[in-house]
Amino acid sequence: MFATFWIGFAWVFRMLQNAILGYYDLIIVTALITNGAYVYQRIKNYWKASQSNVNRHENGALHGKHVIITGGSSGIGKCFAMEVARRGANITIVGRDNERLKLAYDEIIQHCKNRKDQKIECLSLDVTRSAIAVATSFADHEARLGQCYMLVNCAGNAVCGKIEDTAEMTLKHMLDVNLVGSYNCVKAIVPGMKTAKEGKIILVGSQASLLGIYGYSAYCASKFAVRGLAESLSMELKPYNVSVTLALPPDTDTPGFAVEQESKPLETKLISESASLVQPEVVAQQMYEDAMAEKFFSIVGVESFILTTLCSGMSPYSSLYELLLQAQFMGPLKLISAFYRYHFDNIINRCAKERESQKKVE
Ligand SMILES: *[C@@H]1O[C@H](CO)[C@@H](O)[C@H](O)[C@H]1NC(C)=O
Ligand SMILES: *[C@@H]1O[C@H](CO)[C@@H](O)[C@H](O)[C@H]1NC(C)=O
Numbered sequence: 001m002f003a004t005f006w007i008g009f010a011w012v013f014r015m016l017q018n019a020i021l022g023y024y025d026l027i028i029v030t031a032l033i034t035n036g037a038y039v040y041q042r043i044k045n046y047w048k049a050s051q052s053n054v055n056r057h058e059n060g061a062l063h064g065k066h067v068i069i070t071g072g073s074s075g076i077g078k079c080f081a082m083e084v085a086r087r088g089a090n091i092t093i094v095g096r097d098n099e100r101l102k103l104a105y106d107e108i109i110q111h112c113k114n115r116k117d118q119k120i121e122c123l124s125l126d127v128t129r130s131a132i133a134v135a136t137s138f139a140d141h142e143a144r145l146g147q148c149y150m151l152v153n154c155a156g157n158a159v160c161g162k163i164e165d166t167a168e169m170t171l172k173h174m175l176d177v178n179l180v181g182s183y184n185c186v187k188a189i190v191p192g193m194k195t196a197k198e199g200k201i202i203l204v205g206s207q208a209s210l211l212g213i214y215g216y217s218a219y220c221a222s223k224f225a226v227r228g229l230a231e232s233l234s235m236e237l238k239p240y241n242v243s244v245t246l247a248l249p250p251d252t253d254t255p256g257f258a259v260e261q262e263s264k265p266l267e268t269k270l271i272s273e274s275a276s277l278v279q280p281e282v283v284a285q286q287m288y289e290d291a292m293a294e295k296f297f298s299i300v301g302v303e304s305f306i307l308t309t310l311c312s313g314m315s316p317y318s319s320l321y322e323l324l325l326q327a328q329f330m331g332p333l334k335l336i337s338a339f340y341r342y343h344f345d346n347i348i349n350r351c352a353k354e355r356e357s358q359k360k361v362e
Contacts (some may be wrong), residue, residue, distance in 0.1 A: 029310070032325040037321040037324055037354060052178055061138075061292060062088055063089070063355075064089070065146065066090045066141075066142065067081075067092070067149065067151070068145040068185070069094065070154055071155035071156060072253065073093060073097065073101045074095075075256055076154050081108045083288050088112075090118055091119075091145075092122075094125055099318070127155055133292060134184045135184075142192065148192060148199070150199070150202070151201050152188070153201075157173060157177040158259075159218065159254070159260065160219065163218075165265075165344055166217070175222045177222075182229065189261075190199075194242065196278070197241045200243050201242075201244045202287055203229060203230045203244065204249070207275075207303075208220045209223040209226055210227070213268065214267045214268055214344070215264060215265040230296075231246075234296060235316075245297075247283070247298040248298065250275050250278055250303060252278050253279055266351055276301075309329050
């Protein structure tokens with residue numbers, strides 16, 4: 001009896017040991033392959049750089065190309081316009097408010113590489129209205145500034161609130177601006193890009209495209225949708241040499257963010273306090289670089305890196321290195337994410353208790 005127990009125990013122990021060793025072997029093998037892929041990537045980049053003058057190529061890449069930017073009159077969109085103005089692009093900034101467009105125009109024109117040759121135009125348009133109206137207006141600007149080479153969808157709207165405090169109209173408006181607007185714009189320029197066999201599309205999601213957060217039910221729903229749109233488009237347009245980039249900026253210091261801040265419940269504030277505020281210039285520059293490198297995700301900061309690696313799922317990867325890195329870290333990061341969830345749940349419980357006790361006092 002006793003012997004059987006020990007044999008059984010030894011057997012289970014052996015199984016566990018094998019499983020653990022097997023897992024370690026797997027980690028070591030993927031780590032080796034990842035490192036190998038990394039070294040290969042570096043060598044390839046170095047070789048490419050030595051073959052052609054990368055800087056010259058980079059500077060010339062946008063010369064005379066037409067870039068359309070929605071939400072171009074403020075925040076990330078305006079910074080993006082300055083970024084491409086410095087590289088010699090012809091630009092259409094799209095916004096709803098004529099006054100703000102004019103102000104942004106005056107700022108952007110200061111950054112032109114060659115003020116005489118470059119054309120910058122404002123387009124006052126509500127992109128959520130109708131796909132046909134967007135297509136007609138874009139075609140009009142393309143006739144003057146050239147075929148659209150890059151479309152950047154920065155128009156966005158963020159309002160927070162618990163579901164019972166959020167009006168149906170608020171949800172509908174956010175879906176319209178964040179999803180339908182981008183959809184209409186992409187629909188308008190895709191036929192031209194497909195014919196030209198080149199093009200770059202940037203959709204702007206958020207960290208809230210990857211995880212649901214307290215007080216963001218409507219906003220997250222609209223931003224999750226943007227991720228779905230980006231992934232599908234990426235697959236659809238790849239054969240036509242048109243790349244899709246999904247930018248996932250963290251909280252960014254923009255006028256939109258200031259408005260969002262006003263509507264934030266206490267819980268949401270406490271949860272998002274753990275992340276830092278980044279400048280729109282930084283996000284815009286990163287978006288530009290990632291779109292030119294045809295990366296699917298465009299992210300800023302370590303937190304975003306961790307989050308996109310954890311949530312990469314079936315998303316496109318831009319290199320073997322990235323694929324292996326994600327494959328290697330997704331599992332361990334899932335364990336780490338449990339601590340974050342625990343921390344967030346704690347905050348929410350604490351706030352709920354405080355509310356309860358306040359009610360009793362009243
Ligand atoms: C776009 O800008 C370039 C200068 O950067 C200019 O030479 C070119 O004519 C413009 N394209 C169109 C179609 O107007
Ligand atoms: C694909 O697009 C890039 C620019 O975005 C261009 O340089 C390249 O020539 C295009 N490739 C083909 C096969 O058309």
